[in-house]
Amino acid sequence: MADTLKITLAQTNQIVGDLAGNAAAMLKVRERAAAAGSDLVVFPELNLIGYPPEDLILKPALIERAAAELETLARATADCGPAMLVGSVFVQDGALHNGVALLDQGKVQATRFKHELPNYGTFDEVRLFQPGPLPEPIVFRGTMIGVPICEDIWQPDVCRHLADFGAELLIVVNGSPYEIDKDTLRIDGVAKLRAVDTRLPLAYVNRVGGQDELVFDGASFVVNGDGTLAVQMKDWEEQEVQTHWTRTAQGWRCDRGEIAALADHPEDIYCAMVLALRDYVNRNGFPGVVLGLSGGIDSAICAAIAADALGPERVRCVMLPSRYTSQESLDDAAECARLIGCSHEIIPIQPAVDGFGEMLAAPFAGTAPDLTEENLQSRVRGVTLMALSNKFGPMLLTTGNKSEMSVGYATIYGDMAGGYNPLKDAYKMTVFAISRWRNQHRPRIGLGPDGPVIPENILTKPPSAELRPDQKDSDSLPPYEVLDPILQGLVEHEKSVGQLVQEGFERDIVVKIERLLHLSEYKRRQAPPGVKLGSRNFGRDRRYPITQAFRTA
Secondary structure: OOOEEEEEEOOOOOOOOHHHHHHOOOOOOOHHOOOOOOOOEEEOOOOOOOOOOOHHHHHHHHHHHHHHHHHHHHHHHOOOEEEEEEEEEEEEEOOEEEEEEEEOEEEEEEEEEEOOOOOOOOOHHHHHOOOOOOOOEEEEOOOEEEEEHHHOOOOHHHHHHHHHHHOOOEEEOOEEEOEEEEHHHHHHHHHHHHHHHHHHOEEEEEEEEEEEEEEEOOEEEOOOOOEEEEOOEEEEOOOOOOOEEEOOOOOEEEEOEOOOOOOOHHHHHHHHHHHHHHHHHHHHHOOOOEEOOOOOOHHHHHHHHHHHHHHHHHHEEOOOOOOOOOOOHHHHHHHHHHHHHOEEEOOOOOOHHHHHHHHOOOOOOOOOOHHHEEEEHHHHHHHHHHHHHHHHOOOOEOOHHHHHHHHOOOOOOOOOOOOOOOOOOOEEEEEEEEHHHHHHOOOOOOOOOOOOOOOOHHHOOOOOOOOOOOOHHOOOOOHHHHHHOOOOOHHOOOOOOOHHOOOOOOHHHHHHHHHHHHHHHHHHHHHOOOOOOOOOOOOOOOOOOOOOOOOOO
């Protein structure tokens, strides 16, 4: 029975469906851990197949290949080096399980299945997996180790059961997506409670990286049985940390190690956008991105995010002026591209707008210009940018924010065109906050330049779509300082009109915003994916019917 253990926590960036690639990456981690003298290497949830696999997990061929890869990984441990705790998918008695396997001495020594299957927000595991029984500890080199899986620690039953059955320490493998303030919730609101409740140390290993609309921040950690933080790994980066454990008279304890500083607000939001976009573009094989750089704040911060994600040389910015585009916007867009270091070109859209005007002159005869003509400009821009994307290969980046998407202040098949939207879950005030932050800081995961990247004039001028003379967003919408709190109440917290009126908002404004929110559902259904930041993003979390008549007013 060993009195010390060296456990490497591997905070990895998996690729969903790349079983061979994920397995090869794990073996490389194991080689480094072996050189450092580790006894065990721990990987995140479903690391072999990638998390979340969604309906890919229903393919029998994937399940068969996962089993074969797991056996190959197990045979690699026959060299008397470190064991591996690997997350994968398992079939038992015809039921599909999300589980972990202990690989040691050339064999699969033990498997344990996830008991608590999350089925809320972004999670849909009840649809895919069967819950496992309350797990018992795994004996590893004389030590009883409990291996709850992610959601298993968010309720007390699994950890208490493991403690009752003799677990001496807990190792939790996770696929926990980023949300604002979630790192604090994981440590203080969950892990420390389980550690103190069971009096067992707890190692929490989380994945990192982007997967479609989700992004995982890593931020793995260890807390001891008294609730003290022993190790804090970095957020937003892959990392391997060897933790040192000692058996004491009071039980196992993790020695104090690295305590990394986690990103504060709004740096965490910005890093989420950067990492999500980087993995989405690279893993889908795009050479870079193209976007319309209008001279406004949304497209400016999207260009900065893209440069930090991919490098400025992979970002193509295009200014698409119409007769309503001001010289101020032309100058601001050019200066923004210069500060970021990305390419910049100007393609006037007026010839195409005039062509549509001539083409539609007869059917539009006798009508006054209205929103239709405004939207034509936006749609011409969308067609132009998509043509550049098709011709040269970069993905078109969409630049609308959550405030606009909430109330339909976006043109379907126009500025909503594109493959990905970094701002999809960011309200307008959040856009201002991350823009000011980026002008003063360069993120440690960023590939863009130091120093300011957005001209000060873009930060201070009134927002405008510039689709008609002297247009301002405030012509159609309340100020964003008013709009965003209303939307947060309606979207994030499902508040009624009456509740928001009691909080001090004007009834007529709230009623209007609620109406626009529901009317715009059909647009959001056709919007490109974008990184989830809060607890109620459009698409994965908030799933409203398009056709429905309920109102709270």
